[in-house]
Amino acid sequence: AQSVTQLGSHVSVSEGALVLLRCNYSSSVPPYLFWYVQYPNQGLQLLLKYTTGATLVKGINGFEAEFKKSETSFHLTKPSAHMSDAAEYFCAVSDRGSQGNLIFGKGTKLSVKP
Amino acid sequence: DTAVSQTPKYLVTQMGNDKSIKCEQNLGHDTMYWYKQDSKKFLKIMFSYNNKELIINETVPNRFSPKSPDKAHLNLHINSLELGDSAVYFCASSQAGSYEQYFGPGTRLTVT
Numbered sequence: 001a002q003s004v005t006q007l008g009s010h011v012s013v014s015e016g017a018l019v020l021l022r023c024n025y026s027s028s029v030p031p032y033l034f035w036y037v038q039y040p041n042q043g044l045q046l047l048l049k050y051t052t053g054a055t056l057v058k059g060i061n062g063f064e065a066e067f068k069k070s071e072t073s074f075h076l077t078k079p080s081a082h083m084s085d086a087a088e089y090f091c092a093v094s095d096r097g098s099q100g101n102l103i104f105g106k107g108t109k110l111s112v113k114p
Numbered sequence: 115d116t117a118v119s120q121t122p123k124y125l126v127t128q129m130g131n132d133k134s135i136k137c138e139q140n141l142g143h144d145t146m147y148w149y150k151q152d153s154k155k156f157l158k159i160m161f162s163y164n165n166k167e168l169i170i171n172e173t174v175p176n177r178f179s180p181k182s183p184d185k186a187h188l189n190l191h192i193n194s195l196e197l198g199d200s201a202v203y204f205c206a207s208s209q210a211g212s213y214e215q216y217f218g219p220g221t222r223l224t225v226t
Contacts, residue, residue, distance in 0.1 A: 100213035104157040
């Protein structure tokens with residue numbers, strides 16, 4: 001069965017600092033990979049996705065992630081954190097069968113200090 | 115226009131009651147989903163449904179049942195509510211083959 005591990009339930013950075021949120025997956029077949037963001041009391045918004053092709057994918061709000069098959073990782077980065085980036089971030093993999101159900105990691109709460 | 119909408123946004127009810135949460139999508143997608151987010155923010159798939167197939171997560175109690183009156187709607191019915199059902203429930207939709215899901219704003223269910 002597929003699973004997703006997000007290292008660090010809470011990450012705190014200073015405004016302007018690099019953001020790095022870690023995600024590793026387990027799957028016998030490279031899955032589709034996603035990062036979602038959830039702002040307080042809101043639904044989930046897709047940040048970026050990897051399906052096929054270029055392994056470095058760019059998303060909204062200046063975020064990007066790199067798919068590394070050898071490391072089974074899909075870490076999320078942003079060069080310079082902004083106060084508005086404070087939110088909960090979820091990494092997810094899609095089961096390519098079963099109508100593409102998403103399997104989520106447990107989430108990482110990002111705090112940004114002034 | 116809201117792509118995926120849910121009603122109500124908040125639902126407070128007592129144990130033993132039966133309640134429904136409605137979901138509508140105007141994206142023309144053919145697959146819809148229900149997810150449950152618990153108090154620790156963990157998200158778990160409950161159901162996925164298109165006009166051909168309903169897939170139920172085996173851990174979901176049979177008190178929960180999805181009902182789809184048409185392609186744009188997937189409602190969630192819950193019978194005999196229990197305290198442990200308190201959570202935020204998210205509806206989502208996608209187009210077949212895309213695997214990119216669009217989420218609704220969530221319904222916070224509180225069972226007292």
